[in-house]
Amino acid sequence: MRLLILIILIVIPLVATADCPRLAAARGVPAAPDQVWALATLNLWRLRDEHRHSKLDDPVSAMLLEARLNALADFIVVDLNAPHVLAFQEVENQIVLNRLAERLALLGYRYRSVLREGNDPSGMDVAVMYRSPVNIGSVGTLFSDQRLRGHALYSRPPLVVDIEAPLAARLVVVHWRSAKNLKKAQVYEKRQTQAALLANWVAAQRSPLIVAGDFNTTWGQGRFSASYRRFEQAGLLNTWAELPKKSRYSFRYRCQPQALDHIWVSPILKAFVNQVAVSRGHAGRYDSLYRSKGVSPVSDHDALVVYFTNPVAGG
Numbered sequence: 001m002r003l004l005i006l007i008i009l010i011v012i013p014l015v016a017t018a019d020c021p022r023l024a025a026a027r028g029v030p031a032a033p034d035q036v037w038a039l040a041t042l043n044l045w046r047l048r049d050e051h052r053h054s055k056l057d058d059p060v061s062a063m064l065l066e067a068r069l070n071a072l073a074d075f076i077v078v079d080l081n082a083p084h085v086l087a088f089q090e091v092e093n094q095i096v097l098n099r100l101a102e103r104l105a106l107l108g109y110r111y112r113s114v115l116r117e118g119n120d121p122s123g124m125d126v127a128v129m130y131r132s133p134v135n136i137g138s139v140g141t142l143f144s145d146q147r148l149r150g151h152a153l154y155s156r157p158p159l160v161v162d163i164e165a166p167l168a169a170r171l172v173v174v175h176w177r178s179a180k181n182l183k184k185a186q187v188y189e190k191r192q193t194q195a196a197l198l199a200n201w202v203a204a205q206r207s208p209l210i211v212a213g214d215f216n217t218t219w220g221q222g223r224f225s226a227s228y229r230r231f232e233q234a235g236l237l238n239t240w241a242e243l244p245k246k247s248r249y250s251f252r253y254r255c256q257p258q259a260l261d262h263i264w265v266s267p268i269l270k271a272f273v274n275q276v277a278v279s280r281g282h283a284g285r286y287d288s289l290y291r292s293k294g295v296s297p298v299s300d301h302d303a304l305v306v307y308f309t310n311p312v313a314g315g
Contacts, residue, residue, distance in 0.1 A: 019287045020255035026281025028079035029303070035310045036274050037134060037166060038083040041212040041261050043175075043301040044072070045294050046124060048092040056122040064293055069096075071295045073103035079279055080303055082109045085163075086129040087212040089156070089175040091115065097127055114139045116159055119152035126159045126173045126213060137162040142172070142201060148193055149186065158198065163210075166310045167272060170205070174198065174213035179224055188223065191216075195227035199234035211236060211264040214301065218259045236264035239306050242276035250302045252284035263306045274307040 032038040050062045060068070076082060082104075091097060097113040104111050114136065115127035130136055144157040156175040163169045176194050181187045195217075202209060217228040232238070240248045240259055249257030265273065282289075282297040289300055 020252055020284035023284050024280040026079075026297075027279065029081060029277040029279050029305045030275075030307075031081035032084065032307055033274075036307050037085070037310070038081070038305055038307045039085040039087065039171075039210065039212065039263065040080055040083040040303050040305040041087040041089075041173075041214070041263055042303040043089045043214045043261065043299055044091050045289070045299040045301075046090050046092075046122075047072070047088075047096060047294070048123065049096050053092075053123050054121060058122070060293070064295075065096075065099075067295045068293075068298065069100050069103050072298045073100060073107055075298050076104065077107045077109060079281070080305065082131070083305060084131055084134045085171070086111075087171070087173040088127045088129065089173070089214045090124045091127050092123050092125065093117070094127075097129065101129065112136075114159070114161060116141050116144075116157070118144065118154065118156045120155040124156060124175075126156050126175050128159060128161055128171065128173055133166050134163060135165040137164045143197060146197065148190055153190065153193060153197070158213075167208075167269075167308055169208040169210050169266075169269060172198075172202075172209065172211045172213075174211065174215060176214070176216045176227065178216050182223060188226070191227045192230060195230040199231045202231075202234040202236060208266045208269050209236065209264075210266075210269065210306075212262070212304075214260055215262050216260055221258075231264075234264075235267070237267055237270055239263045239265060239273060239276045239304075242273065243278065247278060250278060250283060250304055251300065255284055257283070261301055261304045263304055265306070269308070272308045272311065274309045276307070277305045279303040279305070 050059050050065050052059050094115045101111045111129045111131045113129040118125050140160045141157040143154050146153040159173040161171050177190050249259050250261040251258045279302045282299045283302045285297050
């Protein structure tokens with residue numbers, strides 16, 4: 001019996017962190033053609049700096065941070081073909097974004113960035129990076145003061161930016177509560193409340209909307225999908241519908257594909273969606289991710305990208 005327990009203790013962690021079998025080969029996404037701009041969403045797998053900012057912070061070494069930033073910049077430029085807008089989740093602060101922007105500038109792409117500190121005890125936030133011809137106006141957050149049972153409803157409040165050009169729309173970047181401990185009533189309630197509050201806000205808007213990020217939910221998976229179904233009632237269109245069914249995933253949970261990352265658009269913007277693509281080479285590569293500490297691959301999520309035609313070009 002002791003031998004069996006020892007084997008279990010050794011083997012299970014190895015299985016849990018092993019790369020999944022029969023994964024799709026790593027590949028990037030197309031470059032945006034003329035008169036088209038691209039928006040990508042990507043979870044950065046807790047991209048943090050080398051300083052301890054809170055009790056729950058887990059800083060990395062300066063050397064590892066440099067390696068991660070360089071690898072991420074290469075991925076953005078080479079594999080994602082430098083999207084004009086990057087919606088990020090799990091980035092620690094503005095300083096990290098600035099350092100990433102420096103590396104992207106060395107590769108020939110000048111990005112600006114916006115981030116607003118949220119309520120996450122470990123310091124994770126959502127953010128936006130953008131480059132020409134995209135221009136951004138006002139920046140704010142949603143529900144940052146909203147409480148649920150004495151705690152912040154949103155650890156990472158949705159970031160709202162007004163895109164002024166080349167297409168006028170409001171972009172909302174989200175990172176909903178994970179499904180960890182989903183069987184607990186308070187976890188299910190928090191996820192449902194987050195979804196309902198944002199869905200009601202969306203339904204009340206008159207401006208064209210793009211809502212992007214890590215929703216930690218998908219369709220067709222019972223209780224886990226409840227918050228997806230609630231948000232679906234907001235009336236936005238899910239751009240995954242533009243891809244073949246077998247391609248509609250950005251994450252692998254126990255090696256099973258899931259579409260946790262979504263980009264939703266107002267019906268009025270559907271005419272400007274030129275194409276949708278998803279990268280491969282991250283989801284399901286658990287062992288590679290943990291062994292490299294986020295250098296190769298740079299995340300546990302694949303990137304979802306939507307390409308929008310300029311209104312002038314589209315007539």
